[in-house]
Amino acid sequence: MPPFAESTLDRRLAELGGKTPTRVLVVCGDAMRKKRGEPESARPEETERALSALSLGDAVQAVREADTRGAASGLARASTDAFEAAFADSDEERELFVASVMDGLGARDRLASIATAARARGALGERAGEDVAELVAATDELEQRLQGADAPRQAWTRSLTAANAARRAVLATLTDAAASDAWWYAARIHDDGLLAVLGGLVDADSVSLGEEGKRDVARSRIAGSDALDASAIKDRALGHGDAASDSRANRRSQSDASLREALALASDRSIEADADRPV
Amino acid sequence: MDSDDDVLFAQVLAARAAGRDPGRILGALLERWRRPAIYVIRRVLASYRRSDAVDPEELFQESACKLVERGLDQFRGHDEEGESRAGAPRTFFLRIVKHAAIDFCRRRREELAAPSPDGEEPEHQGPEVAVAVERARRANDREESVELYWKAFARLRAEHPNEAAAWDLYHHEEVGEHEACAKALGITVVNSYKRISRAQAHLRLFLLELRDGTSSET
Numbered sequence: 001m002p003p004f005a006e007s008t009l010d011r012r013l014a015e016l017g018g019k020t021p022t023r024v025l026v027v028c029g030d031a032m033r034k035k036r037g038e039p040e041s042a043r044p045e046e047t048e049r050a051l052s053a054l055s056l057g058d059a060v061q062a063v064r065e066a067d068t069r070g071a072a073s074g075l076a077r078a079s080t081d082a083f084e085a086a087f088a089d090s091d092e093e094r095e096l097f098v099a100s101v102m103d104g105l106g107a108r109d110r111l112a113s114i115a116t117a118a119r120a121r122g123a124l125g126e127r128a129g130e131d132v133a134e135l136v137a138a139t140d141e142l143e144q145r146l147q148g149a150d151a152p153r154q155a156w157t158r159s160l161t162a163a164n165a166a167r168r169a170v171l172a173t174l175t176d177a178a179a180s181d182a183w184w185y186a187a188r189i190h191d192d193g194l195l196a197v198l199g200g201l202v203d204a205d206s207v208s209l210g211e212e213g214k215r216d217v218a219r220s221r222i223a224g225s226d227a228l229d230a231s232a233i234k235d236r237a238l239g240h241g242d243a244a245s246d247s248r249a250n251r252r253s254q255s256d257a258s259l260r261e262a263l264a265l266a267s268d269r270s271i272e273a274d275a276d277r278p279v
Numbered sequence: 280m281d282s283d284d285d286v287l288f289a290q291v292l293a294a295r296a297a298g299r300d301p302g303r304i305l306g307a308l309l310e311r312w313r314r315p316a317i318y319v320i321r322r323v324l325a326s327y328r329r330s331d332a333v334d335p336e337e338l339f340q341e342s343a344c345k346l347v348e349r350g351l352d353q354f355r356g357h358d359e360e361g362e363s364r365a366g367a368p369r370t371f372f373l374r375i376v377k378h379a380a381i382d383f384c385r386r387r388r389e390e391l392a393a394p395s396p397d398g399e400e401p402e403h404q405g406p407e408v409a410v411a412v413e414r415a416r417r418a419n420d421r422e423e424s425v426e427l428y429w430k431a432f433a434r435l436r437a438e439h440p441n442e443a444a445a446w447d448l449y450h451h452e453e454v455g456e457h458e459a460c461a462k463a464l465g466i467t468v469v470n471s472y473k474r475i476s477r478a479q480a481h482l483r484l485f486l487l488e489l490r491d492g493t494s495s496e497t
Contacts, residue, residue, distance in 0.1 A: 199480035220483035275315030
């Protein structure tokens with residue numbers, strides 16, 4: 001029996017279905033990104049031993065095969081399900097959606113673990129005099145692909161606020177360095193009530209919102225009906241109105257003589273056609 | 280005359296596309312359009328019985344600003360769809376002028392209808408230029424907000440048609456109460472509340488994405 005047979009790493013590898021290069025990187029990276037004392041953390045010598053046992057070739061292949069598209073779709077799904085969590089009918093339904101959110105975020109988190117473990121494997125190889133250039137290049141390329149996958153993060157994180165309690169719980173287990181990189185857990189973590197406010201379920205004053213959340217609430221105010229009337233007149237005057245906006249404006253004008261008058265003037269093409277008359 | 284306009288206008292668009300300042304040519308073009316534009320403004324003001332409410336020149340300048348800030352891009356968009364029509368740039372500008380004049384008259388009517396907080400009218404409105412600039416700035420902000428709103432609503436309709444239908448009925452058609460909304464849509468009152476809330480949250484998220492420039496709108 002190897003000396004680390006009962007270690008956290010082996011237990012987690014067994015839970016994931018057995019040892020493969022990708023799983024070794026995920027489990028080691030996870031352990032390295034966790035605070036000491038967390039159930040999934042491990043002693044540095046344990047992760048070093050597990051990573052050293054992984055050949056450089058296997059590590060390179062695992063990094064190249066890292067599923068960045070899967071992570072992007074996991075993030076998108078998490079964002080959608082977080083929105084559903086915010087408007088769920090029951091606590092039970094909300095919990096199901098939040099579990100799905102965390103599953104989607106987990107897909108992105110696993111890639112962060114792979115990158116962390118790959119860097120560590122490279123450093124070990126360098127110390128041992130191995131040529132690690134290929135692994136370093138593959139890890140650089142993975143991080144670039146991740147940047148692309150993360151691009152719509154600003155849109156996603158607003159919805160993720162509906163799962164803030166669960167995100168906060170995971171965030172608390174990460175080391176400071178890992179937490180500052182893990183935007184999928186950390187971003188908008190103080191804006192718990194954002195979706196409820198945007199949906200008009202509660203007032204902004206009655207929920208916890210950070211500075212970014214307060215700014216979003218102010219920046220997303222919806223134009224009033226006066227502004228929409230002005231838009232209808234403009235569309236009519238410029239000949240831009242589509243059938244839907246025309247019929248909407250016509251319906252609204254039934255109860256608003258001033259709007260009716262304005263729309264009639266805007267529609268009157270004889271005014272421009274006649275414009276060469278002496279003033 | 281119209282064909283000269285078309286040539287000059289094409290030069291303006293070409294200069295803009297090449298990143299050059301089209302100011303000189305545009306100035307010449309606007310001078311040619313000044314007289315018909317003033318006519319359109321006077322006609323609209325007269326329709327609203329506001330002939331003395333504003334110097335037509337001010338509205339002409341405001342229209343010129345709108346043409347430069349947004350109109351040139353809008354016109355170019357239209358031009359891509361079909362053949363160039365003789366006289367089209369001039370007519371397009373006169374429509375901007377007409378819209379600006381109508382908008383002014385409606386704004387003015389609202390200002391006159393609203394009582395001052397202390398029940399007394401101010402003796403004067405402050406420096407005219409500052410007032411005009413501030414008014415134009417607010418009008419531009421408002422137009423931008425409305426433009427973004429309709430973009431966000433178009434995305435809502437494409438991605439969440441049920442929520443969009445409820446929102447349209449409640450806010451655009453001003454049904455304004457959930458029982459009628461629910462009846463029209465054949466849903467429960469509770470679902471009407473839910474759809475409106477979800478629609479509002481989606482719309483505001485889309486608006487934020489549009490303002491951030493990160494919209495995934497297709």
